[in-house]
Amino acid sequence: MPPDTLDRTAPSFFRHGxxxxxxxxxxxxxxxxLMVADARFRVTEPLRTAVATALYPLQWLAWQPVRAVEEGAGYVQSLQQARESVQEAEKQMAQMAVRLGQAEQLARENAQLRELLELRQRLSAPGQAAQVLYDTADPYTRRVIVDRGQTAGVEPGSPVVDALGVLGQVTRVYPMLSEVTLLIDRDQAIPVLNVRTGARSVAYGDPTAAQGGGMELRFTPGxxxxxxxxxxxxxxxxxxxxPGLPVARVTRVERRADSTFARIYCEPLARVHGARHVMVLKPLATDLPERPPVEPPAQRKGREARK
Known part of the structure; x- marks a missing residue:
């Protein structure tokens, strides 16, 4: 056995300690x-500081995965909150837009009602306020339906005006509703007076005119x-x-050498396309005195012969 392989240490039972x-x-x-000395005299403070300084990089590296997970969770949560905030803001904006539209509509209606009230004070003919509900289903006519009928005392032929001028005429009356034919309808005509010259004529509806309809003075000499x-x-x-209600304003006059009559185009002053509140007047014929009885031709000839 080689000498270097021999165990030269003493057996365990010979050890003393x-x-x-x-x-x-x-x-x-x-x-x-050590605990008392550290509590009283801070003897291990330098050692603790040195160990903490030496272990700080390891602590920083160990903290990074946890920090990344927390930041990722916070980012996802903040993104979800931002999306919810955006959706809530969009809902509020939509509600505010609806309220703003309603407020503008109410403001326009209030302005129209004030104008109608001023018009009612200026008119001598009796009338009542009405609201336009909808247009008729016939695309070849220009008629609207108002919420006043026979129960409210509306009569066929009653003039209908808004705050700016004559809108049309009641052509059909139902118990609760009435049909109003607008001035721009092809079958509607109204006697008018030129304020500047005092000449009388008749204005006819022209639904084919520009901007959805107008009026025309027909059979006017050139x-x-x-x-x-x-x-x-x-x-x-x-x-x-x-008499005296505004109807229209002349927009164009065409005089042709090959025609005896002039083409005179007019634009209605009333809101024929956007009227909301109107005034239904009593027909003037109900306030006029009765016509004298027509004298038979034989009696008229006899009276003339006696003269």
């Missing part, structure tokens, strides 16, 4: 001493004194419309 109980007591006393921007009002000779 402190017993385990002695070592426990020694280490416990040492630990107690040499008639009619100019652009002339104001046309009701003449009152028909026994339906009170």
């Amino acid at each position: 402190p017993s385990p109980q002695s070592r426990l007591v020694l280490y416990a006393a040492l630990a107690l001493f 040499n008639a004194d009619v100019q652009e921007d002339d104001l046309l009002t009701t003449s009152g000779v028909d026994g339906v419309y009170p």
Whole structure:
């Protein structure tokens, strides 16, 4: 056996040293001493600082995954909150837009009602306020339905006006509703008076005119004194419309050498496309005195012969 392989240490039963109980007591006393010394005199503070400084990079590296997870969770949560905030803001904006539209509509209706009230005070003919509900289903006519009928005392032929002028005429009456034919309807005609010249004529509806409809003075001589921007009002000779109500304004006059009559186009002053609140007047014919009885031709001839 080689000499270097021999165990030259003494057997265990020849060893001598402190017993385990002695070592426990020694280490416990040492630990107690260090605790008291550190609490009283801070003897281990430099060592603790050095160890903390040496271990800080390891602590930082160990904290990064946890920090990344927390930041990721916070980002996802903040993104969800931002989306919810955006959706809530969009809902509020939509509600505010609806309220703003309603407020503007109410403001326009209030303005129209004030104008109608001022018009009612200026008119001598009795009338009642009405609201336009909808247009008729016939696409070839220009008629609307109002919420006043026979129960409210509306009569066929009653003039209908808004705050700006004559809108049309009641052509059909139902118990709760009435049908109003607008001035721009092809079958509608109204006697008018040129305020500047005092000449009377008849304005007819022209639904084919620009901007959805207009009016035209037909059978007017080519040499008639009619100019652009002339104001046309009701003449009152028909026994339906009170005199002096604004009807239309002349927008174009065409005089042709090959025609005896001039083409005179007019624009209605009333809101024929956007009227909401109107005034239904009593027909003027109900307030006119009765016509004298027609004298038979034989009696008229006899009376003339006696003269």
